[in-house]
Amino acid sequence: MEQFIMKTKVYMGKSALEHLKDFQIRRAFIICDPFMAESGMVKRITDCLDRQQAVYEIFSEVVPDPDIHVVTKGIGHMTAFAPDTLIALGGGSAIDTAKAVRYIYEQGTSEKKKCLIAIPTTSGTGSEVTSFSVITDREKNVKYPLRDDAMVPDVALLDPELVVSVPAAVTADTGMDVLTHALEACASEKACDFGDAFAEKAVKLIFDYLETAVKNGENQDARERVHNASCMAGVAFNSTSLGLCHGMAHALGAKFHISHGRSNAMLLSHIIAYNAETAAERYTKAASVLGISSPTGKTAALNLSRKVKQLRDKIGIPEKVTSLGISRKEFLDAVPEMAETALKDPCTETNPRKPVLAEIEQIFAK
Template sequence: MSSFVVKTKVYSGVNAFNYLKDYPIKNACIITDPFAASSGMVKLLTDVLEEMGSEYRVFSDIVPDPPMDVIVTGVSKIMDHEPDAVIAMGGGSAIDTAKAISYFYLQISGKTKPLCVAIPTTSGTGSEVTEFAVVTDREKNVKYPLVDELMLPDIAILDPRLTLSVPPAVTADTGMDVLTHAIEAYVSVDATDFSDTLAEKAVKIIFKYLPMAYDNGHDIEAREKLHNASCMAGMAFNNANLGINHSLAHAIGAKCHVPHGRANAIILPYVIAFNSGLRVISDDDCSKAMRKYAKLASLLHVEAGSNRQSVKNLIAKIENLSEALAIPTSLAAQGISQEDYKMFRNEIAAAAMVDACTPTNPRKPSNHKLRELLDMCYYETAL
């Protein structure tokens, strides 16, 4: 038995903001990041709200890797405002912050859930259609994935105009995050035919359109395709969950402050090799994962005469994409010093073992195996 649920209503395309006019929003709280607030992006939203006769307040004290103190401040502002709509606008950090603020506000106040609208300005997290939010404990240098249906947005607005100013490096990092979402959802132990369909489409879009958007950030078609792929991958992993790629990336980001999508991109080839058993005698879990990875290789037209070689070809294709996007090939090349790596290696592995994404990984890891995998990622061990 399996289930697949999509509760968020998605509006996509240029001028998708206009769909908000279908909703009786009277008193909105806009949660956004400083760049979206100062660059004029938010005006695309507030112009529509003003046409609707809606009142609104803007909370823009958002920072990357949302810490608890910012969330607490946001909860206080919402409790004073009591909005009928919470509108999150920004990258993954802004949307995750808004979801966490709404969640804790509901827990404390006991009020009816306000309409939750998510408007991403990057094509990466898929947070606009998931019940996940990642928050940071800065004192402990730990990232905590929160998972609760209350955090699932009611509406997602996908307007590609918001992504035209995203710089190439961020386009690359967030795009590789989408690819990792799709691949991890595809091989998850909770994957279904429904999540697989979305994951497959997202993978195909990323390989075609991510290099185009990276080379020309104002290619509106490529931007729209990436925005849609991010949303599709979000729907896939919201139902199937993820795996140790994200578990490790969460911990590496918290300890070593590597951008999330970049950490995922660096780790991805090594996780695929681990899950498919390329370096060990395959067990049943490895064999199943290898078949799924080989199917992706076929989808991308790099299949070979055996599943093992097909997986190797898939890894090579991912590595070629990363190279085209100027993404480092190891944690050392990313700039993590050997001293810091040795200091945090055991803590990263331990944190990944208890991460919410680990239980659905296709191959059961151990602390020892994760440390070995990290060593391969740091020292760029040949696969």
């Protein structure tokens, strides 16, 4: 029997942030990165909390690709403050940190579960609605996607005004993360009609609006649509899981410190081509959303792969790691180790075609 769980209450659109008042918050523990504190973005949250006379503490030590040390430190601060609500403000790094903090904190207590409100400020990870939290081991240069339904946030506030300030390059990288989530959900071994409904819509929104959001970040409509797409893709992959692109992106990102979205963006068209035959029918459905129709499924899948590559080029994401200052030799030397890590990554399990080590090495080399 299959399940489709959508636990998070989602508020979307301009002023979604105002809905903070709908929750009886008395003591809020806000988790964010230093940029959110320095740029004044966190003040938009504390102003709302002030109006409802809530007290709060700000933990602004989140780092990109969070590690266990920041999670442990967050748990210490949370224990001392004893909040009734956690608010995660930021990109996937802040939201994943908050999810892990709450989860681990609650393992050691019989207290009532704390409410977690996730407020994404990037349009990429969908972490505000998923049961995943990706934690990096910096000593081993490996990313671990932890998964438990208990980690899913209770509330997500999708306010497009919070993403207007995202720089073009981050908009491009995170937007391609959305597309990867959606297309891996469509092609997953666990793909289902419910997941497809969200994933296919997200694919369409990304192809229609991402380029505008990257090139004209002030365009509210494009920002809002990409923000919604990010959450919808999160809903989809939370039920279907992901695939080889994520397995390889985790290994690549951890080894060479390439952002998660960019790692996915550099790999996605290659993975679609690799899966084209096995998942021909699933990709054909996704491609048809974009008006790509062709006589055979595999051709449609390959056309989709080309479309993905074209979008990546249009928004300025390079294809080769050498464009990022990594030498060809250094990269190729790391391929066997990255391929082994990718093969073991839990996301790889639901890829429609079962890869062997040599195939992953070949895709990296491409």
